[in-house]
Amino acid sequence: MNYPLISKSQNNITPNFPDYQKTYKEFSWEKGRKEIAYFDDGTVNIAHNALDKWKGSETEHKTAFIWEDDETSRSFTYGDLIAETNKFANMLSKLGIQKGDRVFMFLPRIPELYISFLGTLKVGAIAGNLFAAFGYEALEDRLADSEAKVLVTTHELEERVKKVKDQLPHLKHIILVDAEATEHGEISYSREMKAASDQFETAHMQESDPSYMLYTSGTTGKPKGVVHTHGDIVQEHITGKWILDMKANDIYWCTADPGWVTGVVYGIISPWSNGLTQLVHGGRFDPDRWYSLIEKHQVTVWYTAPTAIRMLMTNPELLKKHNLSSLRYVCSVGEPLNPEAIVWGQKYLNLPIHDNYWQTETGSIVIANYLSMDIKPGSMGKPFPGIHAGIIDDEGGELGPGKEGDLALKKGWPSMMKEIWKNPKKYESYFKGDWYITGDRAMKDEDGYFWFIGRADDVIKTSGERVGPFEVESALLKHPAVAEAGVIGKPDEVRGEIIKAFIKLKPGQEGSEALKEEIQKFIKEELAGHAYPREIEFRDTLPKTRSGKIMRRVLKMEELGQDVGDTSTMEEY
Numbered sequence: 388m389n390y391p392l393i394s395k396s397q398n399n400i401t402p403n404f405p406d407y408q409k410t411y412k413e414f415s416w417e418k419g420r421k422e423i424a425y426f427d428d429g430t431v432n433i434a435h436n437a438l439d440k441w442k443g444s445e446t447e448h449k450t451a452f453i454w455e456d457d458e459t460s461r462s463f464t465y466g467d468l469i470a471e472t473n474k475f476a477n478m479l480s481k482l483g484i485q486k487g488d489r490v491f492m493f494l495p496r497i498p499e500l501y502i503s504f505l506g507t508l509k510v511g512a513i514a515g516n517l518f519a520a521f522g523y524e525a526l527e528d529r530l531a532d533s534e535a536k537v538l539v540t541t542h543e544l545e546e547r548v549k550k551v552k553d554q555l556p557h558l559k560h561i562i563l564v565d566a567e568a569t570e571h572g573e574i575s576y577s578r579e580m581k582a583a584s585d586q587f588e589t590a591h592m593q594e595s596d597p598s599y600m601l602y603t604s605g606t607t608g609k610p611k612g613v614v615h616t617h618g619d620i621v622q623e624h625i626t627g628k629w630i631l632d633m634k635a636n637d638i639y640w641c642t643a644d645p646g647w648v649t650g651v652v653y654g655i656i657s658p659w660s661n662g663l664t665q666l667v668h669g670g671r672f673d674p675d676r677w678y679s680l681i682e683k684h685q686v687t688v689w690y691t692a693p694t695a696i697r698m699l700m701t702n703p704e705l706l707k708k709h710n711l712s713s714l715r716y717v718c719s720v721g722e723p724l725n726p727e728a729i730v731w732g733q734k735y736l737n738l739p740i741h742d743n744y745w746q747t748e749t750g751s752i753v754i755a756n757y758l759s760m761d762i763k764p765g766s767m768g769k770p771f772p773g774i775h776a777g778i779i780d781d782e783g784g785e786l787g788p789g790k791e792g793d794l795a796l797k798k799g800w801p802s803m804m805k806e807i808w809k810n811p812k813k814y815e816s817y818f819k820g821d822w823y824i825t826g827d828r829a830m831k832d833e834d835g836y837f838w839f840i841g842r843a844d845d846v847i848k849t850s851g852e853r854v855g856p857f858e859v860e861s862a863l864l865k866h867p868a869v870a871e872a873g874v875i876g877k878p879d880e881v882r883g884e885i886i887k888a889f890i891k892l893k894p895g896q897e898g899s900e901a902l903k904e905e906i907q908k909f910i911k912e913e914l915a916g917h918a919y920p921r922e923i924e925f926r927d928t929l930p931k932t933r934s935g936k937i938m939r940r941v942l943k944m945e946e947l948g949q950d951v952g953d954t955s956t957m958e959e960y
């Protein structure tokens with residue numbers, strides 16, 4: 388079914404970015420830089436832009452942060468956050484943490500996560516976030532590879548770290564945010580914060596100096612550390628202003644967890660760099676609660692994800708209980724936004740949902756639907772000014788409208804990843820000549836709108852979260868009953884994809900429902916709560932190449948009922 392064009396917003400709010408065509412033609416990143424607070428010596432710091440630059444202005448006294456979980460709430464002015472992050476920076480300095488050291492946060496969505504992240508940037512150390520659902524193996528992989536010196540966590544989450552601590556010789560300090568007294572040499576956050584000064588000289592950083600790193604999954608191998616810089620702020624700030632239309636009087640809610648890049652860039656940095664009030668919900672997804680939060684805090688701009696929207700869509704009755712008229716603008720990211728969801732937004736929220744596209748590696752939004760532009764439901768929109776996006780063939784040649792190919796970006800935008808941590812070969816593999824290859828397949832139409840088609844590789848997107856099949860397969864192989872495993876993303880109406888594992892058991896093992904459940908529990912503990920296979924199928928053999936590699940593509944085609952074609956090159960089938 389073809390969905391009609393949705394005309395650009397007719398409400399009386401003037402978009403921050405009113406004229407796409409004109410600005411796209413005239414824009415340069417140099418112009419973007421004019422929006423950024425540099426130090427007098429030409430250096431910069433993301434945390435200075437998010438917080439310190441507001442010191443002495445009216446914004447210093449305004450609410451920056453409303454935090455609420457299911458039991459309690461807290462709120463902070465910009466001034467409060469400046470003081471808290473200064474204290475944290477002093478705490479790190481006292482521990483001897485310096486520019487370039489890695490400080491990792493393994494925390495749920497609580498205020499201390501936001502404070503320690505920005506406090507780390509103030510020192511010039513590299514901040515890394517670990518999703519609170521991570522299990523032992525996921526933690527060990529990331530903390531060992533990054534050689535993190537400090538880990539900020541909670542008493543409860545520390546239990547998982549203890550199990551792998553012996554494998555982490557670089558980890559010198561564990562800071563516990565919820566413990567006064569500590570048993571094993573950990574540091575008490577509250578005790579140190581009380582003692583620390585609230586004055587700190589934020590580190591002056593070059594644009595090319597690292598700021599934060601996040602581990603993300605590809606199709607092969609363990610997760611890779613994607614490193615970003617302080618120069619990212621140029622794009623982080625201006626995309627928030629122009630795409631998410633952030634205005635100083637907005638109450639803004641980004642539902643993403645800072646364990647993922649959206650939660651870092653548009654859930655910490657960009658909203659505060661744009662001087663608005665942001666809401667963070669510390670609890671789990673719950674439709675009734677989510678609507679209540681919008682209503683209670685009069686949220687105006689809402690940045691969320693397709694899976695959440697699809698879950699909300701299953702219960703239209705609930706909407707009748709709530710008044711969501713404070714919302715003026717809704718955006719979505721992370722996975723394909725189906726046109727039905729956009730239509731739902733129009734019908735029930737009286738607002739179309741604006742889809743946008745980016746990746747951990749791109750560091751900021753690169754393609755978007757803008758408030759000032761008509762929406763073609765199902766399309767990701769058009770490239771942001773300063774971004775040249777193209778559809779290319781295998782040789783790197785740009786394809787014309789209507790042709791499917793690899794979605795690529797001309798390299799050199801400010802928030803492009805700086806490196807893959809300790810893996811220059813992997814970094815290089817992203818590029819073909821001048822092009823950065825996203826790993827996504829897409830098409831561009833006659834009007835310049837981009838349409839997502841699918842991943843070019845085996846990366847899985849489940850509920851908007853990126854999961855590498857290799858990581859799941861290697862965790863599966865640790866289970867004593869599993870001999871071989873192949874993992875794919877299986878299309879799912881609500882979650883986009885779910886993880887499905889095909890497993891060959893060791894001799895003497897019997898496949899049963901009980902064993903499936905045991906394996907699922909095992910993966911949740913080893914790897915992560917979101918990365919376990921919701922479906923498991925036991926097989927006597929798995930399709931393999933002559934060199935013994937399990938062919939996920941064949942498993943996927945079979946799952947989709949497609950013709951597998953010539954199987955003669957396979958060793959086992």
Ligand code: PRX
Pocket residue numbers: 603647648649719720721722723724742743744745746747748767825826827839842848851852853
């Ligand atoms: O496959 C694309 C999908 O998410 C991938 C990036 O995932 P991640 O690094 O976790 O970044 C999350 C930040 C958004 C992309 O390669 N993706 C992202 N946005 C969209 C999307 N797929 C379809 N439509 C989108 N709007």
